[in-house]
Amino acid sequence: MIKATHEAVMVDEVLENLVFKQNGKYVDCTFGAGGHSHEILKKIDRKGFLTSIEKDERATKNLPIEFRDDSRFKLINDSFSNLRMFFEVEEIDGILIDLGISSTQLDDPLRGFSFQSNGPLDMRIDTTKGKTAAEWINSASNQEIADVLWSLGQERASRRIALKICEFREKKSIESTKELADLIVSCVYKKTKKHPATNSFRAIRMFINNEIEELQKVLEAASYVLCCGGRLAVISFHSMEDRIVKRFFQGKDRIESKVKFEYMKDKFFKPTAKEISINPRSRSAILRVAEKVC
Numbered sequence: 001m002i003k004a005t006h007e008a009v010m011v012d013e014v015l016e017n018l019v020f021k022q023n024g025k026y027v028d029c030t031f032g033a034g035g036h037s038h039e040i041l042k043k044i045d046r047k048g049f050l051t052s053i054e055k056d057e058r059a060t061k062n063l064p065i066e067f068r069d070d071s072r073f074k075l076i077n078d079s080f081s082n083l084r085m086f087f088e089v090e091e092i093d094g095i096l097i098d099l100g101i102s103s104t105q106l107d108d109p110l111r112g113f114s115f116q117s118n119g120p121l122d123m124r125i126d127t128t129k130g131k132t133a134a135e136w137i138n139s140a141s142n143q144e145i146a147d148v149l150w151s152l153g154q155e156r157a158s159r160r161i162a163l164k165i166c167e168f169r170e171k172k173s174i175e176s177t178k179e180l181a182d183l184i185v186s187c188v189y190k191k192t193k194k195h196p197a198t199n200s201f202r203a204i205r206m207f208i209n210n211e212i213e214e215l216q217k218v219l220e221a222a223s224y225v226l227c228c229g230g231r232l233a234v235i236s237f238h239s240m241e242d243r244i245v246k247r248f249f250q251g252k253d254r255i256e257s258k259v260k261f262e263y264m265k266d267k268f269f270k271p272t273a274k275e276i277s278i279n280p281r282s283r284s285a286i287l288r289v290a291e292k293v294c
Contacts, residue, residue, distance in 0.1 A: 007103065007279040008035025009235055010287050013269045014096060015043055017289040018233045023047035024093030027225075029080035029218060032059060032102035034067065040096075041070060048072060051087075053080045055126050056105065079126070081217035087225040094230060095222045099215065100237040101125065101205070103281060113205060115181035115197040121174065123205045133204050137180065138173045142166045152212070152240065153203030160187040161200060177201075202238070215241060216255065219248045223259035228294035231264065235287045242268075242286045249290045261290035 014036060019026065022045040028037045031054035040050050051074045054060050060077050067073050076086060080097065105111050109119030112133060121134035137145070142162050149158035164183050165174065174180055181197040188196035206212065222232050236242040246268075247253045249261045269287040276283045 007282070008033075008039065009098065009279070009282045009285045010269060010271055010275070011036065011039050013287055014233055014235075014289075015039055017264050017269075017287075018094045018096055018231050019043045020231065021048070021093050025091060026050045026094045026096070027083070027087070027092055028052040028096045028098075029083065030054070030096075030098040031075060032056075032098065033104050034064060036096055036098060037073070038066060041066075041073060044072065046072070050074075051076060053078060053083070053086075055079045057126065057128065059102070059104070079214060081214045081221070083218055083221035084224060089224050090227040090230075092225045092230060093227055094233070095226060096233045096235075097215075097218060097222075098235045099211075099241050109177075112177050113201070115177055115184075115195060115201055118176055118178040121177055121180060123208045125209050131208065133180075133208050134173070134175050136208060137165060137204070138169050148207045149200050149203050151203075152206045153199035154240075155188075155199040155203060157188045158200075212240070212244070215244055216248075216253075219245065220255045220257050223257040223261075223292065226259075226292045228292060230292045231289055232261065232292070233287060233289040235285055237284050237286075242288070245288050249288060260293040262293050264289045264291055 019040060022043065024044065026040055026044065028040060028050065031037055031052035037050060037052045044050065049072050053076045055078065057077055060075055063075065067075065101113055106113050109117040112119050112122035121132065121137065123133035124130055145165055146158045146162035149155040149161055155161065161184055164187050168174060168183055184197040184200050190196050226232060234245045236245055244253070249263065251260060267288065271282040271285055
């Protein structure tokens, strides 16, 4: 078994709707802790093949033996937005994109993704490049911070939070997740069970990792490398991501692709009550699966 704290979301629904050829070629664009990849390998036969992509180098260093010893499996350490670099046009039968970050990353204080534990304010999925959240939060303008919190986090207190951040950093730079979370809590009236820093931390993480543009690019790339009748499955975790996926399947907001998609059955799937009870972090997940029409 794979030993990891991350629970793959909606595994049964993914397998049922994505893996339609046992001897097919599949891509898991977000390997993470390997949960979905592990199950896909169990479903395909000896002629099938799975390529997984993972941007986070740390997630690929200690690859479990189940993957290392499987000749039907290959792991690529890169951003999934570069999908077209690795495959020919119409080469792949099914592609899975599980958005967001894994619980393995979220639960590691050193990664700086979570307000639940104190750690350095990093938030980069690929820790070898780009600005950390601390570098950005201590240099961005008041307006830029407010815009990011509002557009990517739908945070109603975005202006108050941005002003508080700018006032605080005049005295001391913001270096830890606790410092940032405490600043946000002081600006947001807690009306629900959701932590007041949830929206802001998500927005900053998405901005630091350029997640919206990456999603748009991988959707576009997937439309080319999928074969006729190939299937694209996307799991998103909040309304902005889901809206982008939905509109892409509808043929809207395309960069250049004219490829048509049709939903398999339902337009979307949600986790069952049983799954949510076992894995509460799955509660906001939405799965959409569509078939490439030629």
